Amino acid sequence: MGVWDKIKPAFWEESKPLVDSHIRIFDYARVWKYAVGGAFTIALLPLIIMLLVNHYEYKRVFRAEMMSPIYCLVSNTQRSITSFFSGREAVLQFISEDIQLEEVSDQKLGKVFVNLKEIFGEFVDLRVIDSKGKQRAYAGPGRLRSAEQSDQAWYKEVKKQGIYVSDLSRGSDGSTYFQIALKYGKNPENSFILQASVDAKILEGLIDALALERPSMDAFIINREGILQTSSNSYGNVLAKLSLPVSLGSTEPQIQEIERASEGPIIIGHAGIQGTPFRFVTAAPREALTKDLFLLSKRFVIIFSVAILCVLGVVLFVVTAFVKHIYESDRRRVAVLHNIQYTNKMASIGRLAGGVAHEINNPLAIINEKVGLLRDLVSMNKDYSRERFLGIVDSVLSSVKRCSTVTHSLLGFATHVEVRFETIALDQLIRQVLVFMGKESEYRRITLNLEVQDNLPSIESDVGQLEQVFLNIINNAFDAVDDGGRINIELMAEGPDMVIVRVADDGCGISEENLKHIFDPFFSTKGEKGSGLGLSITYGIVQKLGGRLDVQSIKGEGSTFTVTLPVKKMESLFSNEEEDIEGFAGG
Missing domain, CATH: 1.10.287 (Helix Hairpins)
Structure with a gap:
């Protein structure tokens, strides 16, 4: 015996719909499935909607929260680096104010450089260049060869803009540095340029000082050509070409998302440093930034799964109990109706x-x-x-x-015998039923006319059930006709497979409104004299036997009941009906 055989409800095996209209049994298994599916869907739908809405809203908010720190980091770092360059430019401006071009020398400039070096250790050297591009003084390690600078691009730029910050360069000793050049003096004859070389390690220090939220986040500085000015954990060393497509236009902080086949989506934040060729960049895989969202989604899934299991358990328990209650009520109802059928039969005998x-x-x-x-x-x-x-x-x-x-x-x-099919001659069965009606017909002078077609085939059916059918129909005909009325009973074949029994009377007839309900249980036009079960039971028996019961009636002219029965026993209908009726009535 399997697990299902042990836990399945009692009604599962008895879920066969019956054809009998007055003793109708639900397909309990189908009702159970539909009820579980419907209740589960109704209960689960709000949970699903709530989960999707919450997930969408949290994803939206989380994305905003994720972008906001990146934007703040880029903006703050931009201000910090800009402030650094502004400070160094201010220092050079301050030094320039103490320099007299006619009196400047390497020795005097050297003293200034020593003091500058003590305060700002990142400066590598200083030199003064006059308005004609000739070097007037130099302070720094070794002796920088004097060279004509007037044809250099940086010289022209500083003459034009007043200040210039160069890209990163690598010295002969392998160290990297950048230069800050400042033009001083309004008089072209006495103006000069103070140029300072700055160790690039200071830029590395500025990046290292950042408090990155995630270890997977990378931060670095590039120039206008996308060349790394500081080393990157993921995209190369200093002076290497950056492989990320960073927009180099505006200096305003920007956030962009790109897709890389090797790394997946990447979130990039960047901003230009005003007055310099530099641009600060931070980058991180989106997966790393959305890790918290994934963890939250995982928790949502776990909570949702537990909620589903709880809902499913409650639905299964409630629906099973509900269908079981219907099943047990049906057992009692079928037993009662089965006994009513027998009682109705006995009432006919009493008459x-x-x-x-x-x-x-x-x-x-x-x-x-x-x-x-x-x-x-x-x-x-x-x-x-x-x-x-x-x-x-x-x-x-x-x-x-x-x-x-x-x-x-x-x-x-x-x-009250068990249902049993046998070969029946319908004309003999009708005559046997009429035996019971003989005296009443004589007393009320009712004419009974029986017409039987020649060579009428015998049928396979249940004698007791058919006796009750025709007794109920003929009894109703007797009730409908007045004394001296007429009842015609006609038996004929309809094709090779069906036999028709037609009972027609010239009684009071049935109104069109009542005709719609004539086969409904407990519907009666006889008032207190009728139980309203006779025709309902008759209709159910005929259907159960595989036949059909039709009625035509005109108010004041009479009624005709037509019973159409199969010649051969309909095994599938009868076997299901007999099994269920006997099981329910016996239970």
Whole structure:
């Protein structure tokens, strides 16, 4: 026995829909599945919507929160580096104010450089260049060869702009540096340029001082050509070409997202340093920045999964209990209706009691008379003819047989026997039913006309069920007709597979409104005299036997009930019905 066999509900195996309209059983398994699916969907839909909305909103907010620190980092670093260059430019401006071009020398400039070096250790050297591009003084390590600078691009730039910051360069000793050049003096004849070389390690120090939120974040400085001015953890060393496509236009802080096949999406923040060729850049894989979102999503999934399991458990428990309650109610309902069907059958017998009693009393009177005559003949010890004696005996036996036939028919109709299919001659069954109606028809002068088609085929069906069907229909016909009315019963074949029994009366008929409800349980037009179950049960029995029951009626003119029955037993319908009805009624 499998796990499912142990846990499946009791109603699962009895989930076969019945054809019987008045004893209808739900397909419990299908009802259970639909109820579980519907309840689960209704309960789960708000959770799914809430999860999606929350995830979307949190993703949006998280993206904004993720971008905001990057933007702040870029903006703050931009200000910090700009402030550094502004400070160094101010120092050079201050030094320039103490320099007299006519008096400047290497010795004097050297003293200034020594003091400058003590305060700002990043300066490598100083030199003064006059307005014609000739070097007037130099202070620094070694002796820088004097050279004509007037044709140099940087010289022209500083003459034009007043200040110039160069890209990073590598010296002969392998060290890297950049230069800051400042023009001083309004008079072209006395103006000069103070140029200072600055160790590039100061830029590395500025980057290293940043408090990066994630170890995976990278920060560095590039120039206008995208050449690294500081080393990068992910994209190369100093003076290497940056492989990221960074927009180099505006100096304003910018955030952009790019897609790289090798690394996936990358978030880049960058901003230009005003007055310099430098641009600060920070970059990080989006996956690293959204790690917290992933963890939160994972928690959401876990919480959502637990919620689903809880909802599913509650839904399964409630729906199973609900369907089980329907199932048990159906068991009781079917048992009650099955007993009502039998009670209705017995009620029909009660109506026929007078006719049955008359049918039995007549033979009994004959028996009583004949037996008395025999006693007289024997007691008188007179000769009597053998033929007369045998005639009396035959009359007694005939009367006994008549009583036996009536009582057998009555008992066969009344007994609550199991459903059993057998070959039936419909004309004989109708005549047997009419036996019970004979006396009432004589008393009320109702004409009963039975027409049977020649060579009418026998059918395979249940005798007891058909007796009840036709007794109910004929009883209703008797109720509908007035004294002296007429009831026609016609039997004929409809093709090779079906037989029709048509019962027509000239009674009061049924209104069009009532005709819509004629087969509904407990619907009756007889008032307190009717239970409203006769035609409902009849309709269900006919359907159960694989047939069809139709009615046509005109108010004031009469009604015609047409029963169409199959010649051959319909195995699938009957087997399901018999199994379920007997199981429910017995349970």
